[in-house]
Amino acid sequence: MAGTAVRGRLTWRTATVESLVDETARVRTIGLSVPGWAGHLAGQHLDIRLTAEDGYHAEREYSIASAPGEPLAITVERLDDGEVSPYLTEELRPGDQFELRGPVGGYFVWDDADGGPLLLLAGGSGIAPLRCILRRRALAANSVAARLLYSARSRDDVIYRAELDRGWDGVEVIYTLTRRQPPGWTGYARHLDRQMLAEVAWPAADAPLAYVCGPTSFVETVAAGLVSLGYPPGRVKTERFGATGGQ
Amino acid sequence: MSPISRGFHRRHEAQQPPDRVPPGQYVTTDFPVLSAGPTPHTPLTEWTFSIAGGREPKLWTWEQFRSLPSETVTVDIHCVTRWSKLDTTWEGVSLDVLLAAVEHDARYVLAFSDGGYTTNLPLADLTGGRAWVAFSYRGGALPSEHGGPARLLVPHLYFWKSAKWVRGLRLRDGDEPGFWETYGYHMYGDPWREQRYAGD
Amino acid sequence: MDDSAVDGNAIGGLLMEVFGAEMTAATGTCAACGSSAQVAELAVYRPRLGTVVRCRTCDNVLMVFVAIHDVTCVDLRGLARLD
Numbered sequence: 001m002a003g004t005a006v007r008g009r010l011t012w013r014t015a016t017v018e019s020l021v022d023e024t025a026r027v028r029t030i031g032l033s034v035p036g037w038a039g040h041l042a043g044q045h046l047d048i049r050l051t052a053e054d055g056y057h058a059e060r061e062y063s064i065a066s067a068p069g070e071p072l073a074i075t076v077e078r079l080d081d082g083e084v085s086p087y088l089t090e091e092l093r094p095g096d097q098f099e100l101r102g103p104v105g106g107y108f109v110w111d112d113a114d115g116g117p118l119l120l121l122a123g124g125s126g127i128a129p130l131r132c133i134l135r136r137r138a139l140a141a142n143s144v145a146a147r148l149l150y151s152a153r154s155r156d157d158v159i160y161r162a163e164l165d166r167g168w169d170g171v172e173v174i175y176t177l178t179r180r181q182p183p184g185w186t187g188y189a190r191h192l193d194r195q196m197l198a199e200v201a202w203p204a205a206d207a208p209l210a211y212v213c214g215p216t217s218f219v220e221t222v223a224a225g226l227v228s229l230g231y232p233p234g235r236v237k238t239e240r241f242g243a244t245g246g247q
Numbered sequence: 248m249s250p251i252s253r254g255f256h257r258r259h260e261a262q263q264p265p266d267r268v269p270p271g272q273y274v275t276t277d278f279p280v281l282s283a284g285p286t287p288h289t290p291l292t293e294w295t296f297s298i299a300g301g302r303e304p305k306l307w308t309w310e311q312f313r314s315l316p317s318e319t320v321t322v323d324i325h326c327v328t329r330w331s332k333l334d335t336t337w338e339g340v341s342l343d344v345l346l347a348a349v350e351h352d353a354r355y356v357l358a359f360s361d362g363g364y365t366t367n368l369p370l371a372d373l374t375g376g377r378a379w380v381a382f383s384y385r386g387g388a389l390p391s392e393h394g395g396p397a398r399l400l401v402p403h404l405y406f407w408k409s410a411k412w413v414r415g416l417r418l419r420d421g422d423e424p425g426f427w428e429t430y431g432y433h434m435y436g437d438p439w440r441e442q443r444y445a446g447d
Numbered sequence: 448m449d450d451s452a453v454d455g456n457a458i459g460g461l462l463m464e465v466f467g468a469e470m471t472a473a474t475g476t477c478a479a480c481g482s483s484a485q486v487a488e489l490a491v492y493r494p495r496l497g498t499v500v501r502c503r504t505c506d507n508v509l510m511v512f513v514a515i516h517d518v519t520c521v522d523l524r525g526l527a528r529l530d
Contacts, residue, residue, distance in 0.1 A: 098250065
């Protein structure tokens with residue numbers, strides 16, 4: 001297959017910030033309005049583009065945190081040496097604007113008909129598309145069995161904590177808190193490993209569908225662990241966020 | 248027209264003395280890590296630097312390389328992605344020292360690295376005290392993310408020519424495009440003439 | 448392990464712009480080693496000079512996208528197939 005040149009198409013639209021919700025000390029959910037927004041599938045993401053006054057622009061991708069049908073929102077974690085995330089989590093105000101493109105994605109998606117049982121594995125901010133899947137499941141009144149294993153540094157770093165603690169019917173939420181645990185904590189307290197997966201994952205014989213999202217090294221470890229437990233690679237969907245904190 | 252995102256700006260921007268900053272560049276205090284592939288981790292016991300294409304191939308082990316005379320230099324570096332970093336300090340072996348060990352009449356080189364990266368340069372741009380194989384940055388061992396154990400350092404050209412994880416040179420009669428040059432970047436890459444892409 | 452690398456999910460928007468279609472679920476076959484994978488699962492490096500997509504099995508470069516003066520140049524020579 002050869003090389004070729006393609007003129008870029010204008011697929012960017014203007015989004016306006018409607019609301020800001022602090023999820024943790026470093027994480028904020030940003031509610032957006034986009035004229036003509038036609039909806040999305042759980043698991044898809046948006047491409048965001050910010051333009052500075054001197055014309056400099058920066059692009060990033062963020063999973064859509066809101067379920068299909070809910071007001072559009074993304075969840076952003078502030079990276080200490082980041083260029084875009086400190087702006088989005090600290091400077092941005094309602095009424096501000098940036099460009100977005102999407103929804104993007106046709107692989108890391110889950111809809112009603114895809115079934116389960118579902119195994120969702122989140123590292124840090126990787127919880128965003130997985131919470132979206134769980135909200136979609138509830139809104140669709142889908143009763144497929146689901147288990148979420150969420151790796152976070154501490155209870156204070158658990159994003160969407162109140163909602164996850166309330167939970168959903170038929171969904172089991174399991175945490176592993178890797179840096180700090182509350183007094184009396186009897187749950188997992190280490191980075192996700194094959195042993196933990198063996199204890200938590202649905203047996204491969206149940207033909208589960210797994211979604212793994214988080215920092216690249218987290219996803220690699222978990223995906224390899226699931227395959228070693230007999231999950232067919234085609235039933236393990238992965239989304240790598242690159243180098244981020246929060247697991 | 249893209250809407251301006253109020254209050255958004257580039258990070259870590261610093262003062263820009265105009266005589267030191269090529270056109271279209273901004274000065275940064277950051278040192279961005281830009282890699283086109285996984286970071287290689289060749290053990291020093293296996294590392295060699297070789298020059299091929301001369302009368303006879305020449306090779307140095309890490310110990311032999313580190314026994315060569317080296318120098319500390321402070322230079323400005325300019326990345327084609329528009330950031331410039333001033334007064335960066337490196338220690339390395341001059342290409343004048345390395346090339347003096349090889350008899351040749353080549354006019355061009357292709358530098359090659361662990362992981363398959365390559366870049367092409369005129370041989371003249373590696374001589375006259377303008378290029379080094381650098382093993383130290385800011386007084387310490389060159390970190391692997393910045394090309395350690397050793398990288399090419401050719402500060403008068405855009406920094407993609409300063410190949411990370413360099414393992415040697417192939418001497419050639421003709422100029423042939425390396426990795427980024429194949430995908431559209433300039434064959435020479437002079438920041439002062441803003442030679443970013445082929446045809447610039 | 449290179450934590451800075453992402454996967455084909457991250458370039459879904461770029462691929463939509465270039466190909467005019469959702470491509471992350473498409474299957475790419477490496478011209479060097481013959482292995483196949485969905486684009487979403489390929490290793491993606493974004494050093495700002497361009498976007499480099501590599502085979503996870505053999506690290507061969509499958510796709511390269513470079514923005515040159517507002518034109519996106521696409522090189523797919525490392526792919527034997529994309530469907």
